[in-house]
Amino acid sequence: MTMAAAKPLAQSSRVLSYAGALLETMDGALRDHPNAFIMGQGVDDFKGIFGSTTGLAEKYGAKRVFDVPLMEEGMTGVAIGAALVGDYPITTHIRADFSFLAMNQIINMAAKYSYMFGGLMRCPMLIRIVVGRSWGQGAQHSQSPQATFAHYPGLTVVMPSSSQAVLDMYPAIINRHPGPVISIEHRLLYNLDFTISPADKRVPLTSYVAREGSDVTVVATSVMVLEALRAAQYVQDRAGVSAEVIDLNSISHPDWELVAASVRKTRRLVTADTSWLEYGVGGEVCRQLMMRDPGLLRQPPAMLGMAPAPCPTAKSLEDIYYPSQHDTVDAILTQAKGKNHGIDLPVERSMTEGYKRFRGPF
Amino acid sequence: MKDEAIYRRLFRTALLIRLVEERIIALYPSDKIQSPVHLSIGQEAVAVGVCDALRADDLVFATYRSHGFYIAKGGKLDAMFAELYGRKDGISGGKAGSMHLAAPDVGLMGSSAVVASTIPHAVGAALSFKRRGGDRIAAAVFGDGATEEGVYHESLNFAALMRVPVLFLCEDNGLAVHSHRPIRQSYRLIEHAAAYGIAGRRLEEGWDMLAVRQATLEAAAHVRSGEPFVLEIATSRYKEHVGVGEDFHFNYRTTDSVDAWKRRDPLIVDAKLVAELSPELEREIDAAVAYAEASPAPGRLELLTDVI
Numbered sequence: 001m002t003m004a005a006a007k008p009l010a011q012s013s014r015v016l017s018y019a020g021a022l023l024e025t026m027d028g029a030l031r032d033h034p035n036a037f038i039m040g041q042g043v044d045d046f047k048g049i050f051g052s053t054t055g056l057a058e059k060y061g062a063k064r065v066f067d068v069p070l071m072e073e074g075m076t077g078v079a080i081g082a083a084l085v086g087d088y089p090i091t092t093h094i095r096a097d098f099s100f101l102a103m104n105q106i107i108n109m110a111a112k113y114s115y116m117f118g119g120l121m122r123c124p125m126l127i128r129i130v131v132g133r134s135w136g137q138g139a140q141h142s143q144s145p146q147a148t149f150a151h152y153p154g155l156t157v158v159m160p161s162s163s164q165a166v167l168d169m170y171p172a173i174i175n176r177h178p179g180p181v182i183s184i185e186h187r188l189l190y191n192l193d194f195t196i197s198p199a200d201k202r203v204p205l206t207s208y209v210a211r212e213g214s215d216v217t218v219v220a221t222s223v224m225v226l227e228a229l230r231a232a233q234y235v236q237d238r239a240g241v242s243a244e245v246i247d248l249n250s251i252s253h254p255d256w257e258l259v260a261a262s263v264r265k266t267r268r269l270v271t272a273d274t275s276w277l278e279y280g281v282g283g284e285v286c287r288q289l290m291m292r293d294p295g296l297l298r299q300p301p302a303m304l305g306m307a308p309a310p311c312p313t314a315k316s317l318e319d320i321y322y323p324s325q326h327d328t329v330d331a332i333l334t335q336a337k338g339k340n341h342g343i344d345l346p347v348e349r350s351m352t353e354g355y356k357r358f359r360g361p362f
Numbered sequence: 363m364k365d366e367a368i369y370r371r372l373f374r375t376a377l378l379i380r381l382v383e384e385r386i387i388a389l390y391p392s393d394k395i396q397s398p399v400h401l402s403i404g405q406e407a408v409a410v411g412v413c414d415a416l417r418a419d420d421l422v423f424a425t426y427r428s429h430g431f432y433i434a435k436g437g438k439l440d441a442m443f444a445e446l447y448g449r450k451d452g453i454s455g456g457k458a459g460s461m462h463l464a465a466p467d468v469g470l471m472g473s474s475a476v477v478a479s480t481i482p483h484a485v486g487a488a489l490s491f492k493r494r495g496g497d498r499i500a501a502a503v504f505g506d507g508a509t510e511e512g513v514y515h516e517s518l519n520f521a522a523l524m525r526v527p528v529l530f531l532c533e534d535n536g537l538a539v540h541s542h543r544p545i546r547q548s549y550r551l552i553e554h555a556a557a558y559g560i561a562g563r564r565l566e567e568g569w570d571m572l573a574v575r576q577a578t579l580e581a582a583a584h585v586r587s588g589e590p591f592v593l594e595i596a597t598s599r600y601k602e603h604v605g606v607g608e609d610f611h612f613n614y615r616t617t618d619s620v621d622a623w624k625r626r627d628p629l630i631v632d633a634k635l636v637a638e639l640s641p642e643l644e645r646e647i648d649a650a651v652a653y654a655e656a657s658p659a660p661g662r663l664e665l666l667t668d669v670i
Contacts, residue, residue, distance in 0.1 A: 081486025
C-alpha cells in the first residue's frame with residue numbers, strides 16, 4: 001500500500017502508536033490531576049480499551065481507574081455529578097453505538113449545564129468513544145456519530161486522526177477545556193504507528209492543513225485523513241495533481257477560515273468523512289463555504305462517506321459500503337481533471353486489509 | 363434546641379415557600395413570568411424538613427418542581443424572582459427559569475426538567491466525596507414517577523456496589539403528571555431498594571416537618587456512615603402538574619385525598635402562626651418582586667455566552 005515515504009527520524013522524533021498515544025495522555029491526566037479518574041466498561045481489564053488504559057488501574061488504584069456495570073446513561077450521569085464538584089471524569093465506550101444509551105445525559109444534561117444555568121455550573125469531562133470498522137462489525141458496531149453530537153451546542157466534538165493529534169489535543173482538553181468533550185477515536189487507527197515530532201506540534205482543538213496542495217481541497221476526518229493523504233500522494237505521483245488535505249480535527253469547532261482559504265485557492269472540493277453524507281460533516285463544510293461565497297466552487301463538490309444504509313456485515317458488502325482508496329483517488333482526479341480523466345486508479349481492494357498490514361510511520 | 367423552636371424555624375421557611383408560590387399564582391395572569399411553573403404547594407414540608415436535616419455543605423440535586431428546595435436550601439429570593447421573570451439578575455441570568463433553579467453556593471446543584479436525570483449526578487458527587495475522604499453526602503431528590511426510569515435503577519445498583527454516600531429521596535405525591543401510581547409501578551420502593559441491598563424507609567406523615575426532619579437526620583446519619591439509603595416520603599400536590607390552577611374538574615383525581623392532607627397541613631391548621639409570620643414574609647417577597655421588576659432583560663450580549 002502506498003503511504004508517505006518514511007523520512008529519516010529527526011533526533012527528537014519517535015514512533016508511537018495511536019493506542020500508545022492514548023495511553024500516554026490517560027497516564028498524564030491521572031498523574032497531573034489528583035481529581036481525574038477513568039471509568040468505563042473494561043477500563044481495568046487485560047484488554048484495557050485496546051491498550052489505551054492498560055496498567056493504569058494498577059498504577060493509580062481502583063479509585064481512579066475502574067470498571068462499571070452496564071449503565072451507559074448512569075455512568076455518564078455519575079461523571080457529570082463528579083465533574084460538578086470538581087473532578088475530571090474520563091469515560092469510555094468501546095463502541096460509539098453504546099454512547100447512544102447515554103444520549104439523555106450527554107445531550108439533555110452535559111451539553112446544557114453551562115448555558116442552562118447561566119454559567120453557574122460546569123461539567124468539564126472527556127467522553128472517549130470508539131468507532132468500529134471492518135471484520136464484520138455490522139450495523140451496531142460501526143456508527144460514527146460526529147454529526148449527531150456536533151449538532152448540539154454545548155458539546156465539543158473532536159476526531160483525532162493521528163498519535164500527534166491525540167498528544168496535542170487530550171492534555172489541552174483535560175487541562176483547560178471548560179465543558180464536556182466527546183472524542184471519537186477510530187478503531188482502525190489504534191494499531192497504527194505514527195512519527196511524533198515536536199516540530200509537528202499543532203494548536204489543539206482546531207483544524208489544520210495535513211498536506212499542502214494547490215489543485216483540489218480535500219476536507220477529511222479521522223481515518224479518512226489517512227485515506228486522503230494516501231490518495232493525495234497517489235494523484236501527485238501518477239498525474240501531477242496537487243491535493244491539499246485538511247484535517248478537520250475539531251468537528252464542532254473547526255477552523256472554517258482555513259477551509260475557505262484553501263477552497264478559495266483550489267476552487268475544487270472533496271469531502272471525506274467516516275459517516276453518512278445526509279445531514280453530515282460534508283454537508284456542513286458546503287454550508288460554511290456557501291454562506292461565505294456561493295461562487296467559491298468551480299463545479300459541484302465530490303463527497304465521500306458511508307452508503308446510505310446501516311452497515312452490512314458481509315465483507316463483500318462492507319467493502320463497497322465504505323469509500324475505498326479507489327473512490328477517493330477517483331474523486332480527487334475527477335475534481336482536478338474531469339470525469340474522463342483517463343488516469344489509472346489504484347486496484348480496488350479492501351481498505352482495511354491495508355490497515356492491518358500498515359505500520360507507518362506516517 | 364427545643365422542638366418548638368425547631369418547629370418555628372421550619373414553619374417559617376415552609377410558609378415562605380407557600381407564600382412565594384401564592385405570589386407566583388397572583389402574578390401569573392400578568393404574563394410577567396413567562397416560564398412553565400410546577401408548584402410545590404402541599405409538598406413544602408418535605409423540602410423544609412430534608413434541607414434542615416442536611417448539613418450546609420451537603421448537596422441536593424433536584425427536579426423541575428424545586429421552588430421549595432431552592433428556598434429551603436438557602437437560595438436567594440430576589441435572584442429567584444428575577445430568574446422567574448427572565449431577567450439579567452436572575453440566578454442564571456434568565457436562561458434557566460423555574461424548571462432549572464440552581465444555587466451551587468448553597469448546595470443546590472441544579473434541577474432538570476427531564477425526569478430522573480439528576481439522580482446519577484448525586485451519585486457522582488457522592489462518589490467524589492468518598493474518594494476524597496470526609497463525610498459530606500449528596501441527596502438525589504425525585505418524584506415517584508422517576509423511579510420508573512432506567513437510570514434510577516442504574517444509580518441504585520452502582521451506589522450499592524460502590525457504597526456511595528448518597529441519599530435517594532423520593533417525594534411520593536402519587537402522580538406522574540395525571541397518571542396514578544398503581545398503573546405505573548409493579549413494585550414497592552423500599553422492597554425494591556432492598557433487592558439492591560440498600561436500606562430504606564417510607565414515611566407516611568409527609569405533612570409533618572418535624573417528622574420529615576427526623577427521618578432525614580436518621581437517613582443522613584446512615585449515609586454519612588458510608589451506605590446509600592432510600593427515603594420515601596408521602597406528600598400531596600395540591601395544584602395541577604404544571605401551571606397555577608387546580609385540576610380537579612378534569613376528574614382524573616378527586617379532592618378527597620388532597621382534602622385529607624389539607625386537614626393536617628400545618629400551613630393551614632396553624633393559622634395563628636401563619637398570621638403572625640406572614641406580614642414579614644410578604645415584605646420579603648415584595649422586595650424580591652421589586653428587585654425582579656427593576657432588573658433589565660438579557661439581550662444579544664448574553665445570547666451566546668456560556669455555551670461551552
